Amino acid sequence: MSGQIPLTYDTVIIQNAPENKEGALLEDKFKFEIQSRPMPELQDREVLVENHFFSPDPFVRVLFLTSQSVGQKVRGFTVGKVVSSKHPDYHEGQYVMGLLEASTHSVATPDKPNVIKFIIDSDPSQDSFSHLYHVKPSDRVSLSAFLGVTGMPGITAYVGLKHYLKISKGATVVVTGAAGCIGSLVGQLLKHQGAGKVIGIAGSKEKCDLLLEYGFDVAVNYKDADYEAQLSKACEGGVDGFWDNVGGKTMELVLKHLKNEAPVVSCGSMSSYLPTPEEEKAVNEQKQRNQQLADEKKTKIVQYVVASFPRQEWVEAIEYISDLINKGVVKYQETETDGLENIGKAHDDIFKGRNVGKQVLRVKICQV
Ligand SMILES: NC(=O)c1ccc[n+]([C@@H]2O[C@H](COP(=O)([O-])OP(=O)(O)OC[C@H]3O[C@@H](n4cnc5c(N)ncnc54)[C@H](OP(=O)(O)O)[C@@H]3O)[C@@H](O)[C@H]2O)c1
Numbered sequence: 113m114s115g116q117i118p119l120t121y122d123t124v125i126i127q128n129a130p131e132n133k134e135g136a137l138l139e140d141k142f143k144f145e146i147q148s149r150p151m152p153e154l155q156d157r158e159v160l161v162e163n164h165f166f167s168p169d170p171f172v173r174v175l176f177l178t179s180q181s182v183g184q185k186v187r188g189f190t191v192g193k194v195v196s197s198k199h200p201d202y203h204e205g206q207y208v209m210g211l212l213e214a215s216t217h218s219v220a221t222p223d224k225p226n227v228i229k230f231i232i233d234s235d236p237s238q239d240s241f242s243h244l245y246h247v248k249p250s251d252r253v254s255l256s257a258f259l260g261v262t263g264m265p266g267i268t269a270y271v272g273l274k275h276y277l278k279i280s281k282g283a284t285v286v287v288t289g290a291a292g293c294i295g296s297l298v299g300q301l302l303k304h305q306g307a308g309k310v311i312g313i314a315g316s317k318e319k320c321d322l323l324l325e326y327g328f329d330v331a332v333n334y335k336d337a338d339y340e341a342q343l344s345k346a347c348e349g350g351v352d353g354f355w356d357n358v359g360g361k362t363m364e365l366v367l368k369h370l371k372n373e374a375p376v377v378s379c380g381s382m383s384s385y386l387p388t389p390e391e392e393k394a395v396n397e398q399k400q401r402n403q404q405l406a407d408e409k410k411t412k413i414v415q416y417v418v419a420s421f422p423r424q425e426w427v428e429a430i431e432y433i434s435d436l437i438n439k440g441v442v443k444y445q446e447t448e449t450d451g452l453e454n455i456g457k458a459h460d461d462i463f464k465g466r467n468v469g470k471q472v473l474r475v476k477i478c479q480v
Contacts, residue, residue, distance in 0.1 A: 117160070117195055120148045123215035124186045124452050137386070137463060138173070139456035144186070146452055152219055159208070159220040159244060160196040166214045166452070166473040167191075167259035168459040173385060186214040186455060190475070191247065191258045199223075202244065209258040210244040214455055216475060220244045240423040245430065253437050254446070260470025261444040262433045265293040268379060268418040270429035272355070273301055276414045277377045279353045282308035286347065286366045287328075289357030289382055291319035292462075293444075293470035296326055297433070298355050300442050303327045307353075311346045313362060315465045322468065326443055334362055344369070358382045360398055367405040376406060376413045386463060445469030 128143035154160055167189040175187060191209040194202050199222060202208065212218035222244040247258040260266060279285060285302050289295040290312030299310045311330045312323040320331035330346040332339060347369035354370055356363050359381030370376065387395045406413050418426075436442040447467040449458035451474070458473040 117151060117217075119151055121151055121215055121217035122146050122148055122452060123213060124455050126182050126184055126186060129182050137456075137460040139460050142456060144453075144455055151217065154196055154198045154219065157199045157221070157223055158197075159194055159199050159202045159222065161190070161192045161208055161210070161212060161218050161220050161244075162195045163190040163192040163212065163215060163218055163475045165191050165256045165259055166455070166475055167263065168449075168455065168462060168471050168473055169264065170380060170382065170385065170462060172459060173463075187211065188214060189259050189264055190214075190218065191255055191263070192475075202246075207247045207249060207255060207258075208244045209247050209263055211241050214452055214473070214475075216452075239419075240421060240426045241419045243423045243426070245423075245426065247430065248434070250434070250438055252440075253434050256446055256448070256470075256472045256474075257437070257444060258430070259472055260293045260446060261297050261437065261442070262430050263470075264418060265470065266297055266433045267421070267426050267429040269294045269297045269301060270433060271418060271421045271425060272377050272379055272416065273298065273305070276416065277302075277353050277355055277375050279305065279307055279375075281306040283352035284309040284311070284347070284349065285353040285355065286311045286313065286351050286369075287355045287357075288313045288362050288366065289380070290314045290323055290328065290331070291316075291468055292357060293467075294379060295355070295357050296323070296444065296469060297442065299323065299328045300326055301436075302353075302355075304436065304441055311343075311351075313343070313358075313366075319468060322445065340365060350374075355379060356381075359384050359402070360395075363402050364398065364405060367402060367409065370405075370409045370411065373410050376411050378413045378415050382463070447471050448474055450474045 125145050125147050127145040172188045190212045194204055194206045210220055225239050225242050249255040285307050287295050287299045291314035299312050302310050309329045312328040313332050313334050320333050323331035332342045350371040351369045352374050354366055354376045356378050357380045360383035384395045446469050462471050
């Protein structure tokens, strides 16, 4: 190991979790502790990564409900620098992105299948969640962008558009959660691919203003009193395609304007991830109403997980989106929280809509 590597590293451990985790935001109910541990000795084909940013993604919440429990490290995507390597494909000084931990340092094992079995049931040699991706920051693409617009969420947008939301030139398309990481990229890619009218739905005036800057044709704030009337006006003539990140009532309102057989991608469902036991019935009834409307419109609501796409497609997406940012075609924004000790807040802010663009957690002050 080189001389710059400290003897210990810090990692976030789940110290306490509620019995009933449903409906719980992390900060309210979970307790985290930062523990210092001895730096591990690298084994053959392992890579030591100094993590610069951690990604508080909505799916980290799903991990909390399923596989992450008391005493364990918090897992999620990170981006950082290789500081030591016993793997022939990775060298000191290179930048990498992968599913590691909320830690100052992580040992990556790029050849081993990842243990997040509830998400992945695919060929381990192709398993995109296990792989450690080489990334190339530039003047326009920051290192942290590889957790967002050119990271797992951006790849989600890319594969979803490529495989499931094929539109014709001039099409009218609605995007919800439009000022978030995936939504803002989807809208810009749709315009780049020839959509005629892209309507974005977001939760504040500032977010709507940003969407117009990004080239969305119309931006509607779902918290406005006359939101439904604004949306109906925007959708006059019918909707040819629908990218949904939030589900719930908003999905229903958009589906009403959908043309028959128009494609619908349900990428995520931010409005219904955290129902309390009291809210669960209403959430399920809303889902049924949405499905019924989709049936009436003779359309299938497509759902997919980015983890099921092979790593080659991830590499292709990273290159495609990086190129568009470097050419000035795609813009992005990030909301940064500092320090591993704020992991709960950084995660909960996504569910409170406090992020514009990608929410990232800075682990280490660094200059790239
Ligand atoms: N299919 C896949 O493989 C895959 C992969 C990654 C992510 N996803 C999903 O894609 C969606 C977007 O992810 P992202 O990383 O880009 O997140 P994000 O959009 O950057 O952040 C989430 C946004 O959702 C909105 N939101 C939060 N609670 C809401 C509610 N109750 N009702 C309506 N909107 C709400 C907030 O914006 P407002 O202020 O506008 O409300 C918030 O900023 C998520 O549902 C995520 O789970 C899917």
